[in-house]
Amino acid sequence: MDKKLTKEEVVSQLSKAGNVTRREASTFLKALSETLLDGLNEDELVKVNGLGSFKITNVADRESVDVNTGERIVIPGYKKLSFTADKSLNAALNASEEERENMLANSAVEEPQHPVDEQPETVAEEPVVVAEQPQEPVAEQPETLAEEPVVEEEEPQEPVAEQPEAEAEEPVVVEDEPQEPVAEQPEAEAEEPVVVEDEPQEPVAEQPETVAEEPVVEEEAPQESVAEQPVVEEEEPKKEEVKPQTTETKPAEKKPINKWVWIGIAAAVVVVALIFLLTRSCQKADDGENAEAQQEEIVAPKVITNRQSGATVASDKVKEVTPQHKVHILQKGESLTTISVMYYQTKDSMGAIWRLNGFEDPNNIPLGTEILLP
Amino acid sequence: MTYKKFIASLAKNAGMTTREAEALLKNYIGVLTADMCNQQSFPLVDFGYFEIKNKAEKKMFNPITQEYKTIPASKSMAFKPNPSLKNLLNK
Numbered sequence: 001m002d003k004k005l006t007k008e009e010v011v012s013q014l015s016k017a018g019n020v021t022r023r024e025a026s027t028f029l030k031a032l033s034e035t036l037l038d039g040l041n042e043d044e045l046v047k048v049n050g051l052g053s054f055k056i057t058n059v060a061d062r063e064s065v066d067v068n069t070g071e072r073i074v075i076p077g078y079k080k081l082s083f084t085a086d087k088s089l090n091a092a093l094n095a096s097e098e099e100r101e102n103m104l105a106n107s108a109v110e111e112p113q114h115p116v117d118e119q120p121e122t123v124a125e126e127p128v129v130v131a132e133q134p135q136e137p138v139a140e141q142p143e144t145l146a147e148e149p150v151v152e153e154e155e156p157q158e159p160v161a162e163q164p165e166a167e168a169e170e171p172v173v174v175e176d177e178p179q180e181p182v183a184e185q186p187e188a189e190a191e192e193p194v195v196v197e198d199e200p201q202e203p204v205a206e207q208p209e210t211v212a213e214e215p216v217v218e219e220e221a222p223q224e225s226v227a228e229q230p231v232v233e234e235e236e237p238k239k240e241e242v243k244p245q246t247t248e249t250k251p252a253e254k255k256p257i258n259k260w261v262w263i264g265i266a267a268a269v270v271v272v273a274l275i276f277l278l279t280r281s282c283q284k285a286d287d288g289e290n291a292e293a294q295q296e297e298i299v300a301p302k303v304i305t306n307r308q309s310g311a312t313v314a315s316d317k318v319k320e321v322t323p324q325h326k327v328h329i330l331q332k333g334e335s336l337t338t339i340s341v342m343y344y345q346t347k348d349s350m351g352a353i354w355r356l357n358g359f360e361d362p363n364n365i366p367l368g369t370e371i372l373l374p
Numbered sequence: 375m376t377y378k379k380f381i382a383s384l385a386k387n388a389g390m391t392t393r394e395a396e397a398l399l400k401n402y403i404g405v406l407t408a409d410m411c412n413q414q415s416f417p418l419v420d421f422g423y424f425e426i427k428n429k430a431e432k433k434m435f436n437p438i439t440q441e442y443k444t445i446p447a448s449k450s451m452a453f454k455p456n457p458s459l460k461n462l463l464n465k
Contacts, residue, residue, distance in 0.1 A: 003413075003414045003415070004414070004415050004417070004423065005409060005414050005415065005416055005417055006417070007417060007419075010405070010416070010417060013405045013409070014398070014401060014402055014405055017401040017404060017405050018397065018398050018401035018402075020398065024390075024398075025398075027388055027389065028388050028390075028395070028398050028402070029402075029419055030387075030388075030419075031384055031387035031388030031389075031395075032384060032388075032399075032402070032419055033419035033420050033421065034387045035380060035383050035384040035387050036419070036421070037462060038383060038387075039375035039379070039380060039383070040375075040463065042375060043375055045375060046375045046380055047375065047376055047377050047380070048377060048380060048399070049377045050399075050400065050403045051399075051403050051406075052451070056463060078460060078463075078464050079460075079463040079464050080455075080460075080463070081421065081422075081453070081455055081459060081463060082453075083424075083451075083452075083453035085450065085451035089403075089407060089410070089451050090449075090450050090451055092407050092410075092411060093410060093411060093426060093449040093450065093451060094448050094449055
């Protein structure tokens with residue numbers, strides 16, 4: 001260090017640089033010290049952009065030995081100001097002279113424009129950049145422009161498209177959606193939400209399938225229903241209603257859904273197809289031979305069994321909450337062991353709980369997890 | 375204390391608008407940088423001095439690649455508090 005600057009020198013330099021009187025400059029410096037102290041007393045940390053951050057660190061008490069007397073003494077702790085310089089400052093220090101002149105020139109360009117407004121600042125900084133690198137900002141602007149309209153186009157599509165879906169779904173599906181995983185429901189109800197969720201994910205593959213199924217069902221359904229069965233009549237019109245909806249949803253919905261849900265849904269769709277085939281074949285076989293009453297009896301149980309199998313296939317990965325299992329919601333501080341003791345008065349059931357729930361790591365289960373009790 | 379709050383209370387203490395205060399602060403930092411680059415230690419009001427610390431060139435050994443690497447000499451900013459600052463902080 002060649003020289004220590006005095007306060008007066010700083011004041012005169014500042015008044016020159018900022019085009020203010022010396023008095024204003026010195027009041028500013030006083031205010032600076034007051035503000036720094038206030039800030040440090042308030043929350044022990046003051047960040048100043050471009051300068052660095054000031055922080056108070058506590059130095060703890062420490063024991064030492066008095067050299068003269070040999071007694072142990074405690075040196076009381078105190079507060080210390082630590083300063084971390086802004087990166088730009090250190091960069092300026094280490095920069096070569098040319099770079100430094102550039103930096104100073106840039107900051108000099110910025111300075112006179114600050115008091116005017118904040119917006120002109122940024123505007124003023126840009127031309128500096130433009131002078132140095134004419135290509136980049138020009139290239140960037142069209143990009144951002146190009147991106148924005150895309151986003152705008154997407155956004156309006158989604159809500160517009162989703163609203164009609166929701167409206168279309170509501171009359172038929174509303175009740176059904178929450179019931180999905182439970183699995184014991186009439187066919188049409190259980191499958192409706194499933195089909196709806198399906199198509200956004202596999203728009204190419206599954207759409208043709210369902211589309212292919214639709215006309216078949218629609219053609220046959222009226223024949224059968226007219227000919228014979230009241231039960232089937234009720235179900236099939238529902239399906240017809242559902243499928244047009246799904247065609248609407250295809251282009252619109254693009255929500256990411258869990259793999260497992262999706263797989264389950266795919267299985268359910270396959271099962272739907274099987275059920276239709278079975279019901280058709282049964283009905284055709286019965287047409288010539290049996291009375292209507294018998295047909296109803298036969299067809300109904302078959303459909304039911306199919307539904308159940310389909311449901312179980314669909315919910316393979318989703319653990320069913322059967323009424324037999326109590327559910328315990330994991331609280332803080334609980335472990336499988338404590339839960340076991342709480343419900344069964346023994347630690348031995350911990351393994352059974354673990355197996356039933358299939359946790360990977362029984363020592364690390366997130367709070368609020370619903371734990372099934374065997 | 376964040377930068378926004380700092381500027382606000384700085385303006386209040388100095389009796390000027392936020393923009394004026396911010397502009398002056400930037401000038402202050404500009405002056406500080408220029409002086410520091412000229413090897414002069416710069417006073418931070420009553421608190422102490424900003425000084426330049428010269429860090430000498432040093433050799434480092436990377437045990438994984440078994441290579442020696444020279445880290446070039448550099449300068450960094452350091453703050454040297456006035457003795458009175460301890461009293462200010464430990465009231």
